[in-house]
Amino acid sequence: MDRNLLPIGQFSQASGLSVTALRHYDACGVLVPTYVDPVSGYRYFRRDQVRTAQVIRALRQLDIPVEEVRRLLGAGRQELAAALREHLRAAERHLHAQRGAVHGLLTRLTEGAGMTHHVTVRQGGPERILVRAASVDNTGLGAFLADAYREVYEVAGRGPLTFTGPAFVRFHGVCDDENEALVEACLPFWDQGAQPADLPEGMSVCELPETALACTQVEGADAGFPQILGAYDAVAAWVTEHGFTFAGPVRMIYRRWTGTPDDPGNRLEIAWPIGEPTADQVS
Template sequence: MPIGEFARLARLTVKAVRHYDVEGLLVPAAVDPRSGYRYYRTEQVRTAMTIALLRGLDVPLPVVRQVLAAPDDAAVAAVLADQRDRLAAELVRREQALRTLDALREAPERMPYAVAIAERGPARLAGRHGRVRACALDADTGALCRAVLRAGVVPGRAPLVAVFPLDLVDEFDVLVGVPAPDGDAALPGGPWATTLHVGPYPHLPLAYTALLEHVREHGHRAVGPVTETYLTDPSATGPDELVTRVAVALAPDGTNGTAVQ
């Protein structure tokens, strides 16, 4: 049948059917060599609808190809199960983003932060380094924390500490560990500003804003690093009850401070 009739059966636009051909997802059953007209078979309607549904869910093209090339129903089911997990995680992420927007809108009334500035001695951490993307900061940091716990690379039961650069770039190194005299990473001594955040991890930017604004208003200069100390166990604590200590190293008078080694 010609492309217009095929598109009508699949409830798609002709433009969409042509696009699927260009992407190699839905090759016509025949192409007239003189006119270039595309022709399709009735049994290709199901394939066209499958592609449209998957793309409507923002399933990446390589995964769509996996579904179409799967040898049997079990293989298709496995790919779709992965996509269900992906979409469920994306739904959680978007819900968290909306909750963060609510918290940001209500921050002056609901999110007071007490900031303290005090001298600290130098400290060492034992743990593991990992790469974290700014666009997936919470997810990547959480994955790194879980990897550290599973690997048993941190001694004792002290709360985990994550060490970040002061300024974010697209991708950067993060250390997750615990204080240890023989740790291989050093935190600088000197003045540090700290505050406590109570609530979900995606709301942490509110604490950072309050912390760094306090530093600026009181004439201090943040040089980093930044640390997050996770004082509650997320596997046993609800998101609204999570407690995180956020801290940033400040420059002593006339110096630029020291970063994590």
């Protein structure tokens, strides 16, 4: 046997990867042994494959998927370094989100959501809105909204449209790091004035009916993600506890927006359309 080859047991000790993991990476094409005994099926690896195995072990410890590991091993060092830096940035963003979620939950446990977010009801009139829609998750939400409102205001300026209220976003489902939802960037305008024309793909005009809205406002850091989730939860809890029904997608209204997330000058309103309980719910 070639002295440059290591049996799988010794290679496992040198690389820090279990024999089971080595067999799995062989099957996936991530780390293929140099020689497989045709009789015993025993695997042998070159000594210079130890370094590669150690890199694989480190990448998998970072929860990088096997398919991505295989791609990165085939790339150059610069691409691998760039991927690691991006992974670190994503991990830091995730940690920031987790830290905010924990602090928000601790606040609600100690103070109660009702103490943190005061919920009121107001009447929202009928509105004609210019809408740019897409299905996104939270990681793509900021970029989508920035592009969407740039396009919406460009179309509005050609009218020019007369705005009747602040811009707002409608969420048709849960939009977080694990779930996509239909998201609408909305701009209300006067239905008796100039009307938009030559709308690009993905943009439309919609009519919203008059409706009651359960609302709360958040400012500064509380208007950033994930702290703002506490405001959504507070309104949703208030609606259910007071016996109302949810009558449409929740809205995030830009009462004051500097353009920079977490800016102390930001003020957002979370407004949920509500209806009276149905007969079935009352009974």
